[in-house]
Amino acid sequence: MSKTLSLTAFVMNTASHIVHGTWRDPRGKQRDFNDLSLWTSLAKELEDGGFDTIFLADVVGLYGDYEGGWEAHVRNGLQVPSNDPFTLASAIAATTERLGVAVTAGVFQQPPYNFARQISTLDHLSRGRVAWNIVTGYLENGFRNYGYEGMLPHDERYDTAEEYLDVLYKLWEGSWDDEALKKDRKTGIYADPAHVHKIHHESKHYKVEGPHLVSPSPQRTPLLFQAGASTRGKAFAAKHAEAIFINTPSPKVAKSLIAEVREIAVENGRNGEDIQFFQGQSFVIGETEEEAQKKAKELDEITDHKMMIAHIGGGMGIDFGKWDLDTPIEDIETEGVRGIFNWIKQSVEGRKPTLRDVADHHGKSTRIVGTPEQIADRLEEWLDAGVSGINVINAFIPSSYTEFIEKVVPVLEERGLLKEREAKPETLRGRLFGQDRLSERHPAAKYRGAFGGVRS
Ligand SMILES: Cc1cc2nc3c(=O)[nH]c(=O)nc-3n(C[C@H](O)[C@H](O)[C@H](O)COP(=O)(O)O)c2cc1C
Secondary structure (H helix, E strand, O other): OOOOEEEEEEEEOEOEOOOOOHHHOOOEHHHHOOOHHHHHHHHHHHHHOOOOEEEEEOOOOOOOOEOOEOHHHHHHOEOOOEOOHHHHHHHHHHHOOOOEEEEEEEOOOOOHHHHHHHHHHHHHHOOOOEEEEEEOOOOHHHHHOOOOOOOOOHHHHHHHHHHHHHHHHHHHHHOEOOOOEEEEOOOOEEEOHHHEOOOOEEOOOOEEOOOOOOOOOOOOOOEEEEOOOOHHHHHHHHHHOOEEEEOOOOHHHHHHHHHHHHHHHHHOOOOHHHOEEEEEEEEEEOOOHHHHHHHHHHHHHHOOHHHHHHHHHHHHOOOHHHOOOOOEHHHOOOHHHHHHHHHHHHHOOOOOOEHHHHHHHHHHOOEEEEOHHHHHHHHHHHHHOOOOEEEEEOOOOEHHHHHHHHHHHHHHHHOOOEOOOOOOOOOHHHHHHOOOOOOOOOHHHHHOOOOOOOOO
16 A cells, blocks of 8 residues: 555646636636646646646547537537647656656557657656556547547457557567667767667557667656546556546545456556556635635536536537436436436435536535645545545646645645655656566566567
């Protein structure tokens, strides 16, 4: 069990990411997300304030319809417009020294060869601070933007992801030996071809000759993040991920999920501790509990509940816009939403739960309202459940983070719940796992030295 918590800031290069409608408030500087200084100053603040990583979420298409179309998404800025996270990550890397930069990219967005090169370059430029959040996509439009007729079946997406990773691992771990790069002025040898290998990969979807065009970066393979929640998703994460994002409703649920995934990891030849878990959480902080509750009420009043429900339904391909927010959910039950509706039924007592409760639950189930001490108490419960990190969700950029850093971080530090900084900057994997390179138990490790004999 981890004894300290690692902090991640959950952001997206867009105006309305998770807590919708808050960009309309003067505190919501994410309204002007095209402005680079918003992000570079946030990154510096996070780095100085005890955060280990900035996590850039991303989608590559519109959410599914709401009220019969996608006009509401555009009108309300629901993850559109949104900018490319890679370009931003590069600027963040240039203006920070220690902050990890996690970039989200789907496996259907670009050929693996290009992606491997992009990540390796970013890992060089950041001196080993890159993480990749591996996603398989859940938006129809996101597939149609890349030449597909529509979304591929769920498990097929994961099968392709397995194949995609195989190519990447070969390029990152096997194509260049550590001793390949010489940069020797005397002999005039830049790199030794005896230590650079083609990979000759051929599989159902990919044919890649290699070699990798980038020499080994500090981490080689970026730190691998994932957030699979289905049975197939969990199996995938247990095999590949080093850090998993979870949004569980309680430490108890987190504990059993962590045990379940770690067991699958062990079946795959890994150790349970090779995977860390990051729980998503937002905070409303007050000097007193009363003040915090008052702030939470004010936040609820400015939150756009229609967009909250559009986001949930749009991610599941269900248009909740057909119903008024006060419609009881028993009147609109459909096959696809049983899971989330069951959660709501359990949390609402004494009346019929409505669609508005669904919208509410989305934001509140992972929200802590209280004083800094109360928040630290709750975070200790997550730590005890086996969580290694908290993925801090914002309502306002940057003030959600400024408040957390000014008020909660000192209490966490006082209680020894945040890991102390090494004197020298570390790689992100070094910071989280104590080593720069992937564990030898990871499936990618089998490609180390695997292509030595291939010389064609
Ligand atoms: C905290 C968190 C962040 C996520 N961020 C993204 C993201 O930025 N882009 C994306 O396409 N999916 C994202 N997802 C969705 C997951 O990648 C995954 O599709 C989802 O959890 C469903 O899992 P399943 O595919 O195994 O059913 C995120 C999930 C969680 C829990």
